[in-house]
Structure formats: C-alpha cells, structure tokens
Amino acid sequence: MRLFFLQFQGEMWKLFARKRTYLGFGVFLALELVILLIIQLPKVQRAWRHVMENAGYGFEEYFSGITLAFQVVYLSTALLGGLYAALVAGDIVAKEVEDGTLRMALCRPISRLRLLAVKFLVCVFYTFALTFFIGLSALAVGIARQGIGGFFVFQPMDKLFAVYQFGPGLVRYLGSLFPLALSVLSVTSLAFMLSCCNVKPAAATISTLSYFIADMIFRRIPYFEPITQWFITTHTESWYNALRSPLPWQTMAEDYTYLLALDATFVLVGAVIFSSRDFKS
Amino acid sequence: MLELRDLQKAFGGRPALHGLSLEVRAGEIFGLLGHNGAGKSTSLGVLLGQVFPDKGEAFIDGVSVQRERARALARTGAIFEAPRFYDYLSGWRNLQIYTSYSARVPKEKIAEAVETVGLTERIHDRVGTYSQGMRQRLGLAQALLPENNLLLLDEPTNGLDPEGIHEMRTLIQRLNRERGITVLFCSHLLVEVEQLCDHVVILNQGYKVFDGPWAKLAVEECRVRLDLDDWEKAAVILRAMPDVTLSEGGFVAMKNGTDTADLVATLVHGGVRVRAVEPQRRNLEEIYLSITHREISPPVAS
Numbered sequence: 001m002r003l004f005f006l007q008f009q010g011e012m013w014k015l016f017a018r019k020r021t022y023l024g025f026g027v028f029l030a031l032e033l034v035i036l037l038i039i040q041l042p043k044v045q046r047a048w049r050h051v052m053e054n055a056g057y058g059f060e061e062y063f064s065g066i067t068l069a070f071q072v073v074y075l076s077t078a079l080l081g082g083l084y085a086a087l088v089a090g091d092i093v094a095k096e097v098e099d100g101t102l103r104m105a106l107c108r109p110i111s112r113l114r115l116l117a118v119k120f121l122v123c124v125f126y127t128f129a130l131t132f133f134i135g136l137s138a139l140a141v142g143i144a145r146q147g148i149g150g151f152f153v154f155q156p157m158d159k160l161f162a163v164y165q166f167g168p169g170l171v172r173y174l175g176s177l178f179p180l181a182l183s184v185l186s187v188t189s190l191a192f193m194l195s196c197c198n199v200k201p202a203a204a205t206i207s208t209l210s211y212f213i214a215d216m217i218f219r220r221i222p223y224f225e226p227i228t229q230w231f232i233t234t235h236t237e238s239w240y241n242a243l244r245s246p247l248p249w250q251t252m253a254e255d256y257t258y259l260l261a262l263d264a265t266f267v268l269v270g271a272v273i274f275s276s277r278d279f280k281s
Numbered sequence: 282m283l284e285l286r287d288l289q290k291a292f293g294g295r296p297a298l299h300g301l302s303l304e305v306r307a308g309e310i311f312g313l314l315g316h317n318g319a320g321k322s323t324s325l326g327v328l329l330g331q332v333f334p335d336k337g338e339a340f341i342d343g344v345s346v347q348r349e350r351a352r353a354l355a356r357t358g359a360i361f362e363a364p365r366f367y368d369y370l371s372g373w374r375n376l377q378i379y380t381s382y383s384a385r386v387p388k389e390k391i392a393e394a395v396e397t398v399g400l401t402e403r404i405h406d407r408v409g410t411y412s413q414g415m416r417q418r419l420g421l422a423q424a425l426l427p428e429n430n431l432l433l434l435d436e437p438t439n440g441l442d443p444e445g446i447h448e449m450r451t452l453i454q455r456l457n458r459e460r461g462i463t464v465l466f467c468s469h470l471l472v473e474v475e476q477l478c479d480h481v482v483i484l485n486q487g488y489k490v491f492d493g494p495w496a497k498l499a500v501e502e503c504r505v506r507l508d509l510d511d512w513e514k515a516a517v518i519l520r521a522m523p524d525v526t527l528s529e530g531g532f533v534a535m536k537n538g539t540d541t542a543d544l545v546a547t548l549v550h551g552g553v554r555v556r557a558v559e560p561q562r563r564n565l566e567e568i569y570l571s572i573t574h575r576e577i578s579p580p581v582a583s
Contacts, residue, residue, distance in 0.1 A: 002385065003381065003384070003385060006381040006385060007381045007382065009381075010377065010378035010381045013370065013374055013377075013378065014367055014370070014378065017367070017369045017370050017374075018369060099365055100361070100363075100365030101365045101366065101367060103331060103361065103365070104360075104361070104364065104365050104366075104379060104423075105379065105382055106329065106330070106331050107329050107331075107354070107357075107358070107359040107360075107424075107433075108354065108379065108382035108383045109350065109351040109352070109353075109354040109355050109357075109382070109383055110351070110382035110383070111350070111351060115382070276333075278292075278326065278331065278332045278333060279326065279331040279332070280292075280322060280323065280326050280331065280332055281322060281361065281362070
C-alpha cells in the first residue's frame with residue numbers, strides 16, 4: 001500500500017509539473033469573471049429583477065453571490081464542460097506512450113493494471129479538484145461581488161426552480177458539486193479509455209469531446225425524445241437535481257448508478273486494450 | 282541468468298523472430314548484434330514483458346517473464362536507444378518516479394547510483410536542460426536502481442560523441458567487473474560489441490545466424506596471402522583441399538581448424554616453392570557481412 005501511495009505521489013508530481021494541468025483552472029477563473037461581468041450588465045439585471053419579483057421574491061435579497069455562483073457554474077460547465085478533464089485524461093496514457101516514458105516505466109516490475117489504476121486515480125483526483133475549484137471559486141467571486149443573500153435557483157431550459165435562504169442554499173450548492181464532479185468523471189473515463197488505445201493524445205481528447213457534443217445535440221432533437229435515456233448527457237446533467245426541492249433521490253440514484261457503471265465499463269475496456277498491447281519503438 | 286526459448290513473433294503477419302533461443306550466463310557481457318530490424322528490440326521487448334511472443338518464453342533467473350513478470354524483473358534494469366524522461370522534472374524526481382515502480386528506494390541509494398554515473402552536480406536540474414550524454418547516464422542510473430543485477434541495454438551509446446561513448450563503455454565494464462552485473466548489450470555497432478562482449482549472438486531478419494564467443498567469430502575464417510613461384514600448380518593443389526578457398530591477389534581463405542602449416546606443407550610437398558606467408562586479419566565488417574549475407578537458414582545451435 002505504501003508503494004502504491006509512492007506511485008500515486010509520482011503521478012501527482014507529473015500532473016502538477018505540467019502547464020496544461022493549470023490551463024483548466026486559469027480558463028475557468030477567467031470565464032467566471034466574464035460571466036459575472038455579463039450578469040452585472042443593467043439589461044441583464046433588469047431581466048433578473050423581473051423574474052424574481054414576478055415570482056414574489058425581492059431582487060435585493062436574492063440577487064446574491066450564491067445565486068450568481070450557480071449561474072456561473074451552470075453556464076461555464078455547459079460551455080467548457082469536460083474539456084479540461086478530457087485534455088488531462090486523454091493525455092495521461094497516450095502522451096506517455098508517444099514520449100516513450102511509458103515504455104521506460106514498463107521496464108519495471110510494476111503490472112500494467114496497477115500502472116493504469118494509479119493513472120486513473122490521478123484523473124479522478126484532477127476531475128474532483130477542477131470541479132470543486134470551479135464551484136468554490138465561483139462562490140468566492142460571486143460573494144465578493146454581490147455579497148451574502150438568498151439562493152434563487154432558476155433555469156427555465158431545464159425546468160429548474162428553487163428558492164433557499166443562504167444557509168440551506170449554501171448546503172445545497174456545495175452538495176451539488178459532488179454529483180457535478182461525478183458527471184464530469186464520465187468525460188474523464190471515456191477520454192481515459194481512448195487514451196489506452198493506440199492513438200495520439202489529441203485524438204483521444206478530440207474524440208471524447210466530439211462524442212459528448214454529438215450526444216448533447218442528438219438529445220435535444222425532438223425526434224429523440226422517446227429515447228432520451230440512452231444519451232449520456234441526459235444523466236450527466238442530473239447534478240443540478242441536487243438543487244431541486246424536494247430532492248429527487250430516486251432519479252439521482254438511477255442516473256449516477258448508470259454513470260458509474262458506464263465509467264467502470266470504459267475503464268475496464270481501456271484496461272483490457274492496454275493489457276493486450278505490444279509496446280515497441 | 283537469462284534465457285530465451287524458441288521465441289517467435291510476427292507483427293501484422295510480418296515475422297520478426299523465428300524461434301530464437303539464447304542463454305546468457307551470470308556475470309557475462311553478452312552482445313546481441315544485428316542490423317536495424319534484425320529482431321534485437323523485439324527480443325528485448327519480450328524479455329521485459331512489453332511484447333507478447335506468439336510462441337516461446339523468456340526466463341530471468343529461471344522465472345518466466347510471461348507468467349510471473351513482476352518476479353522475473355525484480356532485479357532487472359533496462360535502457361533504450363534514447364532513454365525517455367519527464368523533461369519538465371528534475372533528474373532526481375525522474376529517478377524517484379521510475380524507482381517507485383519497483384520498490385521503495387532510500388535517498389542514499391539513489392544518490393549512490395547518481396554518483397556512480399557521475400551526475401551528482403546536475404541531478405536537481407530539469408532533464409530538459411540535459412545533454413544527450415547526461416540523459417544516457419541518467420538512464421543508466423535508473424537502470425541500476427534499486428539493486429539490479431541484470432542490465433538490458435539497447436544501443437546505449439546512440440547519439441553520444443566519441444568521448445561519451447568511451448565513458449559509457451568504461452562504465453559498463455566497471456559495473457560488470459566490480460559489481461558482477463550481467464549485461465545484455467544490443468547494438469548494430471561491431472566495434473562496440475567487440476570491445477565489450479565476451480559472447481555474441483548475431484541476428485539477421487529474426488534468425489540467429491551466429492552464437493558463440495567473440496573470439497570464435499573473429500577466427501571462424503582466416504586468410505593468408507601467399508607468395509609462390511608457380512600459381513598454376515598451386516591452384517590445382519589448393520582446389521583439392523576441402524576447407525580452402527583461393528581468391529584473387531594471392532589470397533587464400535581457410536575455414537576454422539585448418540592450420541597454415543599444413544597448407545604450406547601440402548604446397549611444398551606438391552612441388553610449389555613458398556616464398557612468403559602473410560596472415561591477413563579480415564576486418565569485423567567483412568566477417569559480419571559475410572555472416573549476415575549468407576542464405577537464411579534455420580537457427581544454428583550454440
């Protein structure tokens with residue numbers, strides 16, 4: 001176990017010594033600031049005031065840091081979603097194969113499965129770290145700009161509406177970050193599986209993103225409404241169910257069981273491919 | 282110490298190894314010689330469990346690499362043509378990462394290996410700033426850790442300048458002499474193999490075409506230049522000798538085992554006056570090329 005920890009530590013050194021690891025953090029921070037600036041525009045604020053007051057809630061109380069933070073997370077993950085998770089996971093095996101460092105590692109008595117397990121664990125860590133960074137930085141920036149207040153959850157496209165006082169709202173908001181990370185993990189797992197194949201790192205990342213974008217587009221086409229459960233993004237978007245009142249436990253449990261099974265399948269297929277490959281210059 | 286038993290491997294239907302068998306004894310520096318594509322790297326890949334053979338098995342210390350890879354490679358280190366490192370990390374971090382795939386290695390052990398290869402001063406610099414020679418030395422340091430007694434070296438002097446080549450060769454010889462480390466040295470450079478190896482196997486298109494001590498290869502066929510008074514008469518006598526071949530310019534090639542004294546006696550006995558006999562040592566390239574350009578036949582026995 002101590003050796004496994006050492007190997008994990010080594011993977012972490014590699015992960016955090018590379019600039020591309022920080023790219024996601026930097027870009028999301030910049031995106032959050034841009035979204036916040038847009039939300040601050042008088043025209044946008046008027047629209048918010050209209051919605052809140054029509055629903056019977058005071059704009060001054062509910063147009064708060066936490067309300068903005070949710071909007072920022074919702075929009076930024078929808079826009080950039082798993083891009084950075086796919087970038088890291090798509091790179092983690094394929095790039096090392098390309099660079100020849102994986103062949104050096106495989107001169108050692110470590111088993112291929114163990115090496116993959118360490119690498120996947122690092123991807124999981126990165127996915128959670130990035131997601132919590134997005135959520136917490138959005139909250140910090142939101143509160144710094146707009147202060148503490150009630151939590152007004154409103155997204156008409158997803159028929160999402162809920163209102164909380166700051167305390168319970170904060171619990172809901174922070175609680176939603178965990179399922180959000182699990183949703184992003186599906187992107188990570190697919191990119192990881194493709195990274196285990198004999199492909200260039202960029203191909204693994206691009207193929208993953210293409211799949212998820214296509215999945216999202218198809219799911220929104222009305223003809224596919226009856227088979228919406230077949231699309232992965234139907235389940236990955238379940239994270240904001242954590243903000244509904246009452247909490248739809250069963251739906252969330254079903255969605256995340258589906259996603260975790262899918263993740264396990266991706267990782268397993270990747271492991272089988274990786275274990276049966278010849279590595280030769 | 283190390284054994285390859287009837288290895289066969291094809292990539293996409295193209296055969297890379299044809300029933301290769303060889304044995305390396307403990308404490309030996311063993312050369313694996315061949316052109317590019319002869320099967321050297323594939324053999325090494327099979328030995329490290331990176332390439333799955335279609336048939337046959339590799340053993341290290343009697344343990345099958347294919348069945349118990351972790352146990353077989355527990356004390357084996359390897360480097361390839363150009364050892365690959367994480368350029369964005371220091372040499373020290375690289376060693377920590379690579380050794381963590383084998384065992385928990387104390388810092389003192391790593392420092393000792395670094396000192397052995399003469400890299401102490403630059404070990405905390407980023408590998409991206411290293412020269413090719415320093416990378417090779419770092420590669421050797423990682424191959425020595427944690428406490429390996431078998432080194433598999435695939436073209437370890439690739440890209441080095443003459444001074445670097447000399448340093449690397451001296452280092453390998455010192456490790457073999459002082460620590461008793463067994464070395465399997467793959468190269469296509471004859472001079473290197475000649476200067477380092479006790480025993481050599483030559484591969485050609487996946488076939489083993491020579492297996493034996495280097496000295497045996499060098500004397501397998503010896504040549505002499507004769508100065509005679511009657512070449513016509515001599516040619517008749519020489520053609521009658523089974524292990525002797527006459528070639529232009531007064532050169533006579535003799536198969537291993539034929540004594541020059543017997544040759545001279547036969548000529549004198551046949552009435553030919555021998556004015557001078559000058560032994561000719563064929564250069565290595567000639568020997569190597571004559572072996573690798575022979576018609577490919579099933580593997581030879583040791």
